[in-house]
Amino acid sequence: xxxxxxxxxxxxxxxxxxSLTCTVSGGSISSGSYYWSWIRQPAGKGLEWIxxxxxxxxxxxxPSLKSRVTISVDTSKNQFSLKLSSVTAADTAVYYCAxxxxxxxxxxxxxxxxGQGTLVTVSS
Amino acid sequence: xxxxxxxxxSLSASVGDRVTITCRASQSISSYLNWYQQKPxxxxxxxxxxxxxxxxxxPSRFSGSGSGTDFTLTISSLQPEDFATYxxxxxxSTPPSFGQGTKLEIK
Numbered sequence: 001x002x003x004x005x006x007x008x009x010x011x012x013x014x015x016x017x018x019s020l021t022c023t024v025s026g027g028s029i030s031s032g033s034y035y036w037s038w039i040r041q042p043a044g045k046g047l048e049w050i051x052x053x054x055x056x057x058x059x060x061x062x063p064s065l066k067s068r069v070t071i072s073v074d075t076s077k078n079q080f081s082l083k084l085s086s087v088t089a090a091d092t093a094v095y096y097c098a099x100x101x102x103x104x105x106x107x108x109x110x111x112x113x114x115g116q117g118t119l120v121t122v123s124s
Numbered sequence: 125x126x127x128x129x130x131x132x133x134s135l136s137a138s139v140g141d142r143v144t145i146t147c148r149a150s151q152s153i154s155s156y157l158n159w160y161q162q163k164p165x166x167x168x169x170x171x172x173x174x175x176x177x178x179x180x181x182x183p184s185r186f187s188g189s190g191s192g193t194d195f196t197l198t199i200s201s202l203q204p205e206d207f208a209t210y211x212x213x214x215x216x217s218t219p220p221s222f223g224q225g226t227k228l229e230i231k
Binding site: 046047048049060061062063064096098106107108109110111112114115116117 | 125156166167168169170173174179211213215218219220221222223224225
């Protein structure tokens with residue numbers, strides 16, 4: 001069973017860069033069937049997809065955040081990471097990493113495994 | 125971007141009730157629709173994928189239907205552990221997007 005675990009600072013100052021890492025266990029991040037995604041959820045609100053990366057390093061980002069987001073992968077460590085620059089209080093949220101299976105050829109896609117989430121607060 | 129709208133936003137029901145939650149997409153998404161359950165302080169859990177396929181390990185009282193723009197999640201007989209918030213999510217196009225959630229509360 002695949003498990004994901006987020007790690008990183010819980011407090012980030014405004015205008016700085018939020019950095020989180022997701023460690024994957026119980027499976028290989030190089031599995032060809034999976035993308036690896038970041039999703040966030042402000043307190044009491046809904047879910048927002050931030051972006052995803054494939055094992056090759058190919059990325060897709062939410063246009064609403066694209067100018068500030070970088071997602072990278074380290075296959076040797078079975079990890080992928082999120083960097084969000086120029087943060088404001090609006091970026092305060094629980095950040096989840098999730099596995100995003102894509103079933104070909106129908107291209108059915110869903111988030112099947114999730115980390116427990118990590119709260120990141122943007123405050124001075 | 126595709127907008128997903130759920131109704132109702134909240135719902136009160138009793139154990140044993142049959143409950144239906146609706147999700148509407150702003151454009152046709154074929155059957156590229158998934159449903160998740162989220163309990164307080166926990167990550168979302170996948171219930172249904174591709175509109176009507178039950179994820180392994182999910183009780184059979186959960187079912188999904190629909191295609192195009194209109195979808196439903198049905199819980200045939202509510203159990204105490206089913207009180208949670210439910211989200212739909214489209215995977216038809218990038219960025220994938222979620223509905224605003226339906227909070228299912230005990231009556």
